[in-house]
Amino acid sequence: MKNYLDLLQHILDTGTRKEDRTGTGTISVFGAQLRFDLARGFPAVTTKKLHLKSIIHELLWFLSGETNIDYLKRHGVTIWDEWATPDGELGPVYGAQWRSWQAHDGRTIDQVTELLRDLRERPDSRRHIVSAWNPAVLPDESRRPAENAAAGLQALPPCHTLFQFYVADGRLSCQLYQRSADAFLGLPFNIASYSLLTMMIAQVSDLEPGDFVLSLGDAHIYLNHLDQVNTQLQRDPYPLPRMRLNPERRDLFGFRYEDFDLVDYRHHPVIRAPISV
Ligand SMILES: Nc1nc(=O)c2c([nH]1)NC[C@@H]1CN(c3ccc(C(=O)N[C@@H](CCC(=O)O)C(=O)O)cc3)CN21
């Protein structure tokens, strides 16, 4: 995870002070890329403890097509609480766009199922894309997230906006475009989540996991995370752990929490940080 730590240092060294929607303020750069070869270990940050349980449940929740935080709450995951309505609604966020994109002619498009079919039928295609960015349901930035969700719009516009898969030499690679990245809190979650998704899709497509490439737009460190970032930069990373998936799972939508086993995860202690809403 040296590339992740290098990005934190790069933001500190070259970033610009920039105000933001949440009022916290950030140091920010525009445009950066990280690449992880999934054969070399699972990219979990080791310079703090990663809360993998939240990441796995969030990914299973996206894949289920659900957008109410009820599932997350039942599994003790609180990471989306601040953005939801009192009924737990987030509006048509990731799950809705991935699994039931509403077309103007009334059709519902399951982008993930179509992706799985296309990977099998035309692995060489250059069109293996899933988009969560849907201008028809973007929130009004002058309103609070829960107000937008109550109005049937997305509580937050997707941060992980669009991803593409690529098959070569029997390996499945994934590239994500992330328009906005909270480099201390959100980014380690996003790296782990898409690495898992790539491994899961590789397994059900009879491919080996390849690279996960992450292209970032506004990559920022919130001003109230500077101490935490500096603590992390003083720590030496450990070797990467390995992720074992239950090899019996052949259906992407059949994975359960118990099917994930992170092996040999050595990490430094947890570092707490406030989240900007
Ligand atoms: N400012 C901001 N940063 C984000 O990363 C973010 C948002 N907002 N809004 C939507 C989602 C929610 N995400 C979150 C929310 C909270 C944590 C967080 O507090 N992580 C703690 C562990 C908490 C837990 O898992 O229970 C951490 O130490 O990583 C991480 C990602 C990612 N996204």
Ligand SMILES: O=c1ccn([C@H]2C[C@H](O)[C@@H](COP(=O)(O)O)O2)c(=O)[nH]1
């Ligand atoms: O998966 C995620 C979701 C959100 N974030 C961060 C990026 C920003 O700090 C906020 C979203 O605020 P915007 O004003 O809509 O950009 O959440 C993330 O890093 N990863």
